[in-house]
Amino acid sequence: MDRYFISADDVKKTYDIDIVTAESIRNGLIQITRQMQVTLVRGALTPYVRDMMDMATCIHRLTEEGSELIAITEGCVQHAFTQGPLVSHILREWGVENFQEGDVVFTNDSFRGSLHFCDVNCVRLCFWEGKPVFVLSDTSHIADMGGNTAGGVTPGATVYFQEGIRVPPMLLYANDIPVRSTFNLLLENCRTPYLNLGDLRALYGTLSIGERLLHSLIKRWGLDNVLAAARYTLDHAERKARSALSEIPDGIYEATEFLDDDGIEDKPVKIHCAISIRGDNAEIDFSGSAVQCLGYIGSGWADAFRCALGIKLFIDPGTPMNSGFLRPFDAIVPPGSVVCKLPPGSIAEHSQLGNRTVSAAARALSLALPERGFADESATLTSTHFEGFDDRHGKGNPFTTGIITPAGWGATYKSDGVSYCAVAIANCYDYIVEFLEQEYPLVVLEREFVIDSGGPGKYRGGLATYVTLLALADQEFNLWAENYRGAALGVHGGGNGKPGYTTFIEGTDPTNLPTWEGITPSKYFKPFCGTFDKDKRPDPINGKYGLGCISWSDKSIRVRFPKGAIFRTVVPGAGGYGNPLERDADKVAQDVRNRFVSVAAAEESYGVIIDPCSLQINKEATASKRKELSEKQAKGEWQVSVAHHPVYPLETLDEIVEIKESRR
Amino acid sequence: MASFRVGIDVGGTFTDVVAIKEDTGESFIAKDFTTPEDASMGVMLVLEESGIPICDIITIGHGFTTGINAIITRKGARTALLCTKGHRDLLDFGRQYRPLGKELYDPSWVRPHQERPLISREHRRGITGRILWDGSELVSLDEEQIRQEVRWLKQEGIESIGICFINSFINLEHEKTARQIIREIFPEAYTQTSEIYPIARETERTFTVSIDAYIGPIVGRYLELLERKLSEAGYQGEILIMQLNGGFRISRSAREMPVYSVQSGPVSGVAGGELYSKLLDSPNLITFSMGGTSTDVGVIRAGKAIRTDRWDIEHGIILSMPMVEVHSIGSGGGSIVDIDKTGSLRIGPDSAGASPGPACYGFGGVQPTLTDAYLIMGILQPDLFLGGRLKLKKELAEKALKRVSDPLKMDLFDLARGAYDLASTQMAEAVKTLTINRGLDPRDFGLLSYGAAGPMHATAVAKALSIPTVFIPIHPGAFCCLGLAAMDMKTSYMGSFMKLMDEVGPDGMNKIFQELEQKAIKDLEKQGVTKEHITTERTFFGMYKGQGWDTPTTAPSLIYDCKSFDDLKEAFHQAYYSTFAYMARELPIILTSAMVTATGKLPGLRLAEIGSGCETVPRDALITTRDVFLGYRSKRIIPFYERSKLLAGNRIIGPAIIIEAFATTVLHEGDSCTVDKHGTLAIRV
Numbered sequence A: 001m002d003r004y005f006i007s008a009d010d011v012k013k014t015y016d017i018d019i020v021t022a023e024s025i026r027n028g029l030i031q032i033t034r035q036m037q038v039t040l041v042r043g044a045l046t047p048y049v050r051d052m053m054d055m056a057t058c059i060h061r062l063t064e065e066g067s068e069l070i071a072i073t074e075g076c077v078q079h080a081f082t083q084g085p086l087v088s089h090i091l092r093e094w095g096v097e098n099f100q101e102g103d104v105v106f107t108n109d110s111f112r113g114s115l116h117f118c119d120v121n122c123v124r125l126c127f128w129e130g131k132p133v134f135v136l137s138d139t140s141h142i143a144d145m146g147g148n149t150a151g152g153v154t155p156g157a158t159v160y161f162q163e164g165i166r167v168p169p170m171l172l173y174a175n176d177i178p179v180r181s182t183f184n185l186l187l188e189n190c191r192t193p194y195l196n197l198g199d200l201r202a203l204y205g206t207l208s209i210g211e212r213l214l215h216s217l218i219k220r221w222g223l224d225n226v227l228a229a230a231r232y233t234l235d236h237a238e239r240k241a242r243s244a245l246s247e248i249p250d251g252i253y254e255a256t257e258f259l260d261d262d263g264i265e266d267k268p269v270k271i272h273c274a275i276s277i278r279g280d281n282a283e284i285d286f287s288g289s290a291v292q293c294l295g296y297i298g299s300g301w302a303d304a305f306r307c308a309l310g311i312k313l314f315i316d317p318g319t320p321m322n323s324g325f326l327r328p329f330d331a332i333v334p335p336g337s338v339v340c341k342l343p344p345g346s347i348a349e350h351s352q353l354g355n356r357t358v359s360a361a362a363r364a365l366s367l368a369l370p371e372r373g374f375a376d377e378s379a380t381l382t383s384t385h386f387e388g389f390d391d392r393h394g395k396g397n398p399f400t401t402g403i404i405t406p407a408g409w410g411a412t413y414k415s416d417g418v419s420y421c422a423v424a425i426a427n428c429y430d431y432i433v434e435f436l437e438q439e440y441p442l443v444v445l446e447r448e449f450v451i452d453s454g455g456p457g458k459y460r461g462g463l464a465t466y467v468t469l470l471a472l473a474d475q476e477f478n479l480w481a482e483n484y485r486g487a488a489l490g491v492h493g494g495g496n497g498k499p500g501y502t503t504f505i506e507g508t509d510p511t512n513l514p515t516w517e518g519i520t521p522s523k524y525f526k527p528f529c530g531t532f533d534k535d536k537r538p539d540p541i542n543g544k545y546g547l548g549c550i551s552w553s554d555k556s557i558r559v560r561f562p563k564g565a566i567f568r569t570v571v572p573g574a575g576g577y578g579n580p581l582e583r584d585a586d587k588v589a590q591d592v593r594n595r596f597v598s599v600a601a602a603e604e605s606y607g608v609i610i611d612p613c614s615l616q617i618n619k620e621a622t623a624s625k626r627k628e629l630s631e632k633q634a635k636g637e638w639q640v641s642v643a644h645h646p647v648y649p650l651e652t653l654d655e656i657v658e659i660k661e662s663r664r
Numbered sequence B: 001m002a003s004f005r006v007g008i009d010v011g012g013t014f015t016d017v018v019a020i021k022e023d024t025g026e027s028f029i030a031k032d033f034t035t036p037e038d039a040s041m042g043v044m045l046v047l048e049e050s051g052i053p054i055c056d057i058i059t060i061g062h063g064f065t066t067g068i069n070a071i072i073t074r075k076g077a078r079t080a081l082l083c084t085k086g087h088r089d090l091l092d093f094g095r096q097y098r099p100l101g102k103e104l105y106d107p108s109w110v111r112p113h114q115e116r117p118l119i120s121r122e123h124r125r126g127i128t129g130r131i132l133w134d135g136s137e138l139v140s141l142d143e144e145q146i147r148q149e150v151r152w153l154k155q156e157g158i159e160s161i162g163i164c165f166i167n168s169f170i171n172l173e174h175e176k177t178a179r180q181i182i183r184e185i186f187p188e189a190y191t192q193t194s195e196i197y198p199i200a201r202e203t204e205r206t207f208t209v210s211i212d213a214y215i216g217p218i219v220g221r222y223l224e225l226l227e228r229k230l231s232e233a234g235y236q237g238e239i240l241i242m243q244l245n246g247g248f249r250i251s252r253s254a255r256e257m258p259v260y261s262v263q264s265g266p267v268s269g270v271a272g273g274e275l276y277s278k279l280l281d282s283p284n285l286i287t288f289s290m291g292g293t294s295t296d297v298g299v300i301r302a303g304k305a306i307r308t309d310r311w312d313i314e315h316g317i318i319l320s321m322p323m324v325e326v327h328s329i330g331s332g333g334g335s336i337v338d339i340d341k342t343g344s345l346r347i348g349p350d351s352a353g354a355s356p357g358p359a360c361y362g363f364g365g366v367q368p369t370l371t372d373a374y375l376i377m378g379i380l381q382p383d384l385f386l387g388g389r390l391k392l393k394k395e396l397a398e399k400a401l402k403r404v405s406d407p408l409k410m411d412l413f414d415l416a417r418g419a420y421d422l423a424s425t426q427m428a429e430a431v432k433t434l435t436i437n438r439g440l441d442p443r444d445f446g447l448l449s450y451g452a453a454g455p456m457h458a459t460a461v462a463k464a465l466s467i468p469t470v471f472i473p474i475h476p477g478a479f480c481c482l483g484l485a486a487m488d489m490k491t492s493y494m495g496s497f498m499k500l501m502d503e504v505g506p507d508g509m510n511k512i513f514q515e516l517e518q519k520a521i522k523d524l525e526k527q528g529v530t531k532e533h534i535t536t537e538r539t540f541f542g543m544y545k546g547q548g549w550d551t552p553t554t555a556p557s558l559i560y561d562c563k564s565f566d567d568l569k570e571a572f573h574q575a576y577y578s579t580f581a582y583m584a585r586e587l588p589i590i591l592t593s594a595m596v597t598a599t600g601k602l603p604g605l606r607l608a609e610i611g612s613g614c615e616t617v618p619r620d621a622l623i624t625t626r627d628v629f630l631g632y633r634s635k636r637i638i639p640f641y642e643r644s645k646l647l648a649g650n651r652i653i654g655p656a657i658i659i660e661a662f663a664t665t666v667l668h669e670g671d672s673c674t675v676d677k678h679g680t681l682a683i684r685v
Helices: A008-015 A019-043 A078-092 A180-187 A193-221 A223-245 A303-315 A350-366 A433-439 A585-593 A599-607 A618-633 A657-663 B041-050 B066-072 B143-156 B174-183 B202-232 B265-279 B370-377 B393-410 B412-435 B454-464 B476-486 B501-526 B564-578
Strands: A055-063 A067-075 A105-109 A119-127 A129-140 A170-174 A249-261 A269-278 A281-285 A331-332 A381-390 A395-404 A417-420 A442-449 A464-472 A475-480 A501-504 A525-529 A555-561 A566-570 B004-010 B014-021 B028-035 B057-063 B079-084 B124-127 B138-139 B161-166 B190-192 B237-243 B247-248 B283-291 B295-301 B312-313 B317-319 B326-331 B335-339 B347-352 B446-450 B470-471 B489-500 B533-542 B551-555 B590-602 B622-631 B635-641 B652-653 B655-658 B663-667 B672-675 B681-684
Touching: A008 A019, A008 A223, A019 A067, A019 A223, A019 B412, A019 B590, A055 A078, A055 A193, A067 A078, A067 A223, A078 A105, A078 A119, A078 A129, A078 A303, A078 A501, A078 A525, A078 B564, A105 A193, A105 B326, A105 B347, A119 B446, A129 A193, A129 A223, A129 B564, A170 A180, A170 A618, A170 B312, A180 A193, A193 A599, A193 B174, A223 A303, A223 B476, A249 A350, A281 A303, A281 B079, A303 A350, A303 B564, A303 B622, A350 B564, A350 B652, A381 B237, A395 A464, A395 B655, A433 A442, A433 A555, A433 B312, A475 B470, A501 B470, A566 B041, A585 B347, A599 A657, A657 B564, B004 B265, B004 B312, B028 B041, B028 B476, B041 B202, B041 B533, B057 B265, B057 B476, B079 B143, B124 B312, B138 B476, B143 B174, B161 B174, B161 B533, B161 B672, B202 B237, B202 B317, B247 B489, B247 B635, B247 B681, B265 B317, B283 B412, B283 B454, B295 B412, B312 B489, B312 B655, B326 B412, B335 B370, B335 B393, B335 B412, B347 B412, B370 B393, B370 B412, B370 B622, B393 B412, B412 B622, B454 B533, B454 B681, B489 B501, B501 B533, B501 B564, B533 B564, B551 B564, B652 B655
Parallel strands: A281 A331, B004 B057, B057 B237, B079 B124, B079 B161, B161 B190, B283 B446, B446 B470, B635 B655
Antiparallel strands: A055 A067, A055 A129, A105 A119, A105 A170, A119 A129, A249 A269, A269 A281, A381 A395, A381 A475, A442 A464, A464 A566, A475 A555, A501 A525, A501 A566, B004 B014, B014 B028, B237 B247, B283 B295, B295 B326, B312 B317, B335 B347, B470 B681, B489 B590, B533 B551, B533 B590, B622 B635, B652 B672, B655 B663, B672 B681
């Protein structure tokens, strides 16, 4: 029997509560946060919450040091790692005794544990018979908090003053009455006051509903039982974490990753991660990572802890998150490094860095433990944020909106990576094209998977997606992305995912775009950023980052997007797992029929020969090709390359073999 | 000559029939195994077993699982999808989100449609042609390309084609043209377009169209076969098919839009709840059905089942249409009692299913299930199960439960009782999802419980939620059929507008609703309902400008003027407030869509009254007294009653057990049960 196992008697002795009651309340607490999540998502106005679920709803218990997160429903996974420390910090600073019933405290300060200024947080104490007994908190990504550009993620920012307004803990509601001075401050320092007002109300309403549900839980089971079950819930998650950690051999596991750049200096940003496992404890050390960069990439002390997610993905995806699960983890984040930036540096772009700390932690373990490992995810939500004036007939209003395009997850030791899925630290609903086109002067002309984009391997990485937009009114956008210079790394012989790029498309009109599975001949390209060759072809092998591009960096601000222009974003694909020559040839053929892999790439990366007309496997030719490649591989003369389309067309799609020769 | 109204429910395991004799209201029940290869065989067989002459049947209400089974097993038609060029991956995107819960952090999780597609990517064809936000055309439709694609699809052996283009909710012309072309060159193919549910949201609409196309040919074949067999056997009426909206559509018409009747069992139960709501004069009911593998909860408010417009059949496989809301959780009597590595006790989500079934059935199951716990507690008795037809094996149940109680160092009986309690709490949480979590107070409701296991947990669930009264209808083991024998015809029409309400104005609202009403009424008239039996209901869906989720609001059926138009807006603010605890009067309301539901009243159903007696239960109803563990570490000798022997007016005080052929009702200490004139058990908890 596992030494983290506790019997029904132990439960009774330790918590003075029977196991059935303990389990009932544990699930009841999670249920409450789920209902709060539904309320917040459906009640919010900004698309970041209503569609993309960049939010979380939480219940905490009071402790001597502050508080501990007991239950959370994380729309966005990262909040599960930051809401605990953030709320505890606020309680210590504000003082529990200074809270009265119906008070709601607001903050957005990323140096106090918020993710960035647009992630706003509300905290309310739940009182029972006049005494504070629990803490409720929620957080959501609000449309705008002022600053240099709409949406708060301001490429080019070097100090936090450029990101927007930094709000230390302030009273938003006193005794359930809105505090005018706070609302005035918040609504008069943003571009979208009506959206912000709606979201602040939704955050407040959600906490009220949470309190109502928590009261009914306490009424049902009694306060002492609920408090005891809260301790049980935290210890239960801790036992699960320790049990899972103890299965990893003691040792130090290391990995290094690079971000493309910080948008200011043309050089990659290094992340180094060393995980020491000792018994059932894990220490994650980021010493050796880049010094705090000038640009807006980075994280603060609290959100640096998202790196623990990399280990969570690896050891125990199943257990619901809370502070108990995190007890066995320590993180060393050197102050003044890119993972723990100090003011007045900007950490507006916290998410790309967060992704990489997670990838690095997961990679450190995956490299050492192949039987459970997985490859890198695309590690970016390529974001384009539009601003302008909608002058379509019948409209006539300023607008701002973001389009976030997800990519894929890395292949695992047992499966292909999922495609079109938000990064691990997030979780998103997709935007609705038909709603977007109603509300904003944009047309989504194309949005599909990109052929030859998932890292080749025994298991294939998740695919990239391309999105082609047509502007129906003059506007500007900001862009931020990752893995346009680098790539999502494969493991154990798997290839890297295809890097991303962006480009304007010119010389053809939207009624007749020559596109095949995400490929358009490069003569129509006016590259914006990415890794291209001299003929403007995206080329991760021989191309150069920024060559012939309008912007050298994949973090750009205020790009003009005039009416009638066409802009394409191609997000990066994810890494592959294992030797691609061992991939089941039938699976490769299936991928070819589905146009996930081209005939040319099937041969080049997988050694599988497929007839471009019938799309059937040529078994003999495949056997000899695979034999040849294996022999070269054994001698170190062959290695699968990064995912790419082997013959990228210059002038016409007819240069692609299966278009010319296939029946279609 | 006697005449009967019959409800037939084809479930995953059993096919049930309930027949009601029209003049006396007497009911007859029959049950046998479903014949999955050809469900109509099982239907004819059970009808025969019921002993009702088919020529004496005046109406048949029917629900079946052919559609949902085809989806779950991916054995639908070979289907293709014509979609807008550049948008053929909507089904694989599935709105992108990951499930909350344990998959959220699992790197090996794959979205179900990516892993097991309904329509493979090579058969999803992007068609050149593009409609813009205002219905205007950016790119004209490439009709020649459609011809080429359809010819190729025909060669590929495709049987069914869905058509769904971007922005077709505002302009259907491209889809109509595409359908016309298919009909010309591939007339034998089944086709479906957005017309079936023309609302904004491209992914949801594409799924609705695709699912319809996927099951269309199979459901069509099944219904045609059943129509033929029944007509050959002498049935002259229409077969009335239960739809997700809780009303009937005649079989011929249901074949043209099979997605509306993709699944009917859970809905029929809730529809039966509407019937009982009237019968019991209890306008607010929570329906709670617990079977072997799943539990379904529905809510009836003011006599009507609450409705929704969204159902994730599997994660990211979304069906969007007006439907009776049923909240299902995957636990039932077959759910496995389990512990994790750290000793956390849980029920399910794994289930022993029909095979091997609970350990005590003796069919080879070794893992402990709730049913084994019932047996150990004594709620189920080895010799009294299924009327004595299946002898339960107590030693196997004990052995199975010890796999959990030994490591936990827990008393066997306490574990059984604990599992029962945990399951009751889980069921209570499921009920909360549709009540407390929606701002409804369960204390204002009665709990109508059915399914084989429902009446065992009903009073415990009610107590956990302070629900004052539990009702157990007749035939709880085949209750869905009762709904199927009793419902009305129903059709819903919907349109999407995406306009500010103030721009639409009172005249616009009048026009929108009148047009939808005309369509709905015409549909029912085509199915043979006469105008005087038709009533209509209006609903509009609104959201504040800037939001992305809409909220339904009921609208009165009248010609709106400025005043009543303002009332509509106020009703929206109030509906919003009751769900979200705030409202934003200063923000404009966007009318996303409007819906009209027309009901065609069928003659009311009368249920027979049972013989009446006094408070004291007749002597022959008491079958036995046995030891039962209804409390922790305390067994008591309690009475077992035979339900069919009870008389109206009888009163039973718990603890007691009431048994019948396909269900068992548990009364705990303090529960007080009376029998009403229709045989319903009304239990005050």
